[in-house]
Amino acid sequence: METTIERKANTKPAPAALRRRKRSWADIAIHAVLILLTIGTLFPFYNVLIMSFSDSAAVSKQVVYLIPTTFKTTAYSYIFQEPRFLKAFLVTLFVTVVGTSVNLIVTLTGAYVLAKKGYPGRGIVMSGIIFTMFFNGGLIPFYLTMKNLHLINNLFVMVLPVAVNTFYLMICIAFFRTLPAGLEESAKIDGANDIQVFYKIALPVSKPMIATIALFYAVDRWNEWWYGVLFMTDVNLLPLQALLRELLTNYAQVLSGITTSVRFQDSGLYPEMLKMAVLVVSALPIVCLYPFMQRYFAKGVLIGSIKG
Amino acid sequence: MEKRFGKEIYKSRYLYILLLPTVLFYVLFQYFPMYGVLLAFKEYHIREGILRSPWIGMNNFEELVKQSEFWRAFRNTIIISVGRIVLEFPAAIALALLINEVVRQKLKKFYQTVYTFPHFISWVIVSGIMFNFLSNDGVLNQIIAALGFGKQTFLTDPGLFRPIIFLSNIWKEIGWSAIIYLAAIAGINPELYEAARVDGAGRWQQLRAITWPSIRGTAAILLILAVGNAMNGGFDQIFNLYNPGVYATGDIIDTYVYRAAFSDGSSFGVTTAVGLFKAVLNFALLYGANYMVKKLGGEGLV
Numbered sequence: 001m002e003t004t005i006e007r008k009a010n011t012k013p014a015p016a017a018l019r020r021r022k023r024s025w026a027d028i029a030i031h032a033v034l035i036l037l038t039i040g041t042l043f044p045f046y047n048v049l050i051m052s053f054s055d056s057a058a059v060s061k062q063v064v065y066l067i068p069t070t071f072k073t074t075a076y077s078y079i080f081q082e083p084r085f086l087k088a089f090l091v092t093l094f095v096t097v098v099g100t101s102v103n104l105i106v107t108l109t110g111a112y113v114l115a116k117k118g119y120p121g122r123g124i125v126m127s128g129i130i131f132t133m134f135f136n137g138g139l140i141p142f143y144l145t146m147k148n149l150h151l152i153n154n155l156f157v158m159v160l161p162v163a164v165n166t167f168y169l170m171i172c173i174a175f176f177r178t179l180p181a182g183l184e185e186s187a188k189i190d191g192a193n194d195i196q197v198f199y200k201i202a203l204p205v206s207k208p209m210i211a212t213i214a215l216f217y218a219v220d221r222w223n224e225w226w227y228g229v230l231f232m233t234d235v236n237l238l239p240l241q242a243l244l245r246e247l248l249t250n251y252a253q254v255l256s257g258i259t260t261s262v263r264f265q266d267s268g269l270y271p272e273m274l275k276m277a278v279l280v281v282s283a284l285p286i287v288c289l290y291p292f293m294q295r296y297f298a299k300g301v302l303i304g305s306i307k308g
Numbered sequence: 309m310e311k312r313f314g315k316e317i318y319k320s321r322y323l324y325i326l327l328l329p330t331v332l333f334y335v336l337f338q339y340f341p342m343y344g345v346l347l348a349f350k351e352y353h354i355r356e357g358i359l360r361s362p363w364i365g366m367n368n369f370e371e372l373v374k375q376s377e378f379w380r381a382f383r384n385t386i387i388i389s390v391g392r393i394v395l396e397f398p399a400a401i402a403l404a405l406l407i408n409e410v411v412r413q414k415l416k417k418f419y420q421t422v423y424t425f426p427h428f429i430s431w432v433i434v435s436g437i438m439f440n441f442l443s444n445d446g447v448l449n450q451i452i453a454a455l456g457f458g459k460q461t462f463l464t465d466p467g468l469f470r471p472i473i474f475l476s477n478i479w480k481e482i483g484w485s486a487i488i489y490l491a492a493i494a495g496i497n498p499e500l501y502e503a504a505r506v507d508g509a510g511r512w513q514q515l516r517a518i519t520w521p522s523i524r525g526t527a528a529i530l531l532i533l534a535v536g537n538a539m540n541g542g543f544d545q546i547f548n549l550y551n552p553g554v555y556a557t558g559d560i561i562d563t564y565v566y567r568a569a570f571s572d573g574s575s576f577g578v579t580t581a582v583g584l585f586k587a588v589l590n591f592a593l594l595y596g597a598n599y600m601v602k603k604l605g606g607e608g609l610v
Contacts, residue, residue: 026511030409037403038422041479044437047447051440110330119320120313125331132338134536134591138583139565140576141344144358149336161337164330194322223430226544230570245432245548248439272440279436286428293428294421 052076052276075277078269084235085243085278091155092222092240099159099221104214106163108206111172112198115179133166146231157231158224158239165220168213175209176202212296215289222285244278251275345587347580361577368581378582380556381564388470388546388560389538395474397534400485401527405515407486408493420490423483434480435548439463442472464553473558477545488530492523528606536594539586561586 050068052075079085114126136142142161151157179202187197203210228242238246251271317324343358348368350361372378403423410416426434442448442462449459462468496518504514541560550558559567565582568574594609602608 027409030406034406034410034419038419041422041426041483044441044479048437048440106329106333109326113323113327113330116323119323120316121324125327128339129334132334134594135342135587136338137341137344138580138587139562140569140580140583141341141347141358143569144344144347144576145337145341160333163333163337169330194320195326198326219428223428223432225430225432241430241432244436248432248436275436276440279433283429283433290421290425290428294424 048276048279052273052280054273055270074269075273076281078274079277079281085240087236088238088240088243089281091228091237092224094155095158095224095239096218096221099162099224100214100218102159102163103165103168103217103221104210107165107169107172107213107217108203108210109198110164111169112176112202113194114169115173115176129166129169143230152231153234153237154231155237158221158227161227162220162224165217168216172209172213175206179205208296212293215293215296219286219289219293240278240282244275244282247275247278345580345584347577348584349581350577352576352580364577368575368577369585371578372581372585377559377564377568378561381559381561384557385539385541385560385562388473388541388558389534391470391474392477392542393531393534393538396478396481396485397527397531399478400482401489401523403482404486404489404493404523405519407490408519409511420483420487424487425483426480427484429480431480431544431548434476434545438472438476438549463549464551466554466557469550469554469558473542473545473549476549477542485530488526489523492526493519496522525607528601529609532594532597532601532609535597536590538593539590 053068053071053073055070055072055074114122114129116122137145146152146157146161151160183201183205184197187201192200223241224239225241225245228237228239229245232238232242251274347358347361349363349365350358351364351367352358353361356362407416407419407423410419440446444459444461446462448462453459460468462472500518501514504518509517539561541562543560543562543566546558546560547563547566550563561582565579568582569576569579598608
């Protein structure tokens with residue numbers, strides 16, 4: 001009986017549902033594997049979380065790894081008082097907000113034009129872009145170019161050189177191609193030029209796609225660490241993830257740099273707790289955004305995979 | 309004819325304005341650095357700049373092949389890339405097939421959501437999670453100790469570095485890689501399964517006769533791309549996880565170039581030569597893989 005109810009509840013039965021008869025050993029095995037994988041995926045996150053909320057006594061006795069024994073916010077209150085973490089947070093915020101805006105402007109305008117046909121030069125630009133997916137100058141020439149453009153120790157080095165992600169551009173092009181030509185024609189008859197058609201007609205009807213791309217870009221900008229490591233010699237300009245990296249690999253130096261006072265020793269902090277708390281804060285926006293992203297990305301990837 | 313061409317351009321003038329930022333981006337940040345590969349054939353003097361530095365022919369390459377560290381990185385890159393393809397490729401397909409066998413839509417969605425999540429976390433964060441998990445007092449060692457075995461130094465053991473690289477990448481990316489196959493499976497006409505069932509095909513036979521053939525094309529394209537990336541080896545992951553103790557098995561070309569150029573102060577000419585060597589090899593591998601797939605009757609990428 002149970003299976004009949006289940007089948008009715010599914011508006012769109014999966015292929016597997018159609019060939020299903022009764023619960024078999026295979027089903028049990030499949031679920032066992034998937035549940036184990038779920039635990040395996042989530043457990044390391046859980047572990048980090050309880051570490052960040054523990055206290056130094058518990059950490060030094062190594063009893064916090066499986067079951068939380070304490071709930072202290074010492075590490076978090078320390079982070080939010082420490083100027084260096086605040087600076088890194090502001091840098092990352094700037095890169096995420098300004099970077100994502102630049103990403104959207106440059107990517108969407110380009111994709112809109114490249115989705116069209118029948119104007120001179122499209123083919124050349126398109127092949128020029130595709131070529132960059134398979135060949136680039138490499139690290140040193142890229143570094144020297146940034147130096148020539150005076151982007152070293154400049155926050156825009158984490159914005160401009162990554163203004164377009166070619167893969168996302170391809171997704172946008174594929175999407176704009178699906179828009180009906182009639183929309184544009186009627187606007188043109190009313191006297192609109194291409195720019196007006198773009199922002200008055202094409203953009204408003206593309207909201208779901210724009211949301212997807214915006215989320216992808218926002219995650220990428222938030223996760224920026226490499227250009228911070230490579231191009232920032234001024235520690236005040238490091239993004240949060242680059243600071244976290246330093247804290248993880250070289251924490252003694254970072255702490256000596258930021259803690260001239262005795263506040264750190266007094267606070268009852270254990271380095272592991274601090275690392276884990278910074279880690280949680282760095283991952284938090286992704287955790288919050290994820291449910292919204294999840295709705296879109298499968299579709300986005302599908303379009304990209306066919307056309308890209 | 310010329311007049312008409314000019315008219316066409318004038319007619320599209322607003323399109324060009326919209327396209328300008330994108331073109332500017334690719335010229336400045338993709339093509340401009342490409343002329344820097346000239347450095348591979350020059351001796352770089354900071355004050356002269358790239359163009360005026362003297363040509364030295366193949367000297368940089370000759371110096372490169374003399375370095376044992378380069379060959380170690382080259383070998384590691386190939387071993388790690390091959391390992392990734394051999395282990396991670398089938399794992400993603402297997403996961404997609406497993407998820408597809410789940411009947412209840414909500415449960416299916418739940419599994420997908422969980423497995424895809426780590427993809428959006430940076431390798432810096434993942435490395436932090438792994439340090440926490442695998443360190444001397446980490447949870448894994450606690451479990452090992454509780455079972456009565458001796459503690460392991462997971463992160464500094466060169467013999468364990470590659471397995472950890474493979475496993476952690478599977479942990480992070482398998483759900484994301486599976487999505488593309490799940491999308492391909494979702495596009496299969498359900499009538500095919502019904503017909504197969506009427507003919508008496510079991511679950512396994514349906515998988516082999518319907519599901520697998522319909523995702524094979526996707527797998528081929530992803531395989532070509534993976535082979536074309538073989539000389540990259542996964543910089544973000546390795547750079548965030550490795551340490552001098554595991555250079556023997558974990559140092560790849562990209563990490564070697566970074567270290568040589570920025571920490572050890574090796575010449576920019578030699579390190580650019582490595583980069584060029586890598587890019588050319590990637591390009592050749594891409595075309596090679598594409599040719600092979602086409603030869604075997606699949607649909608290629610280019």
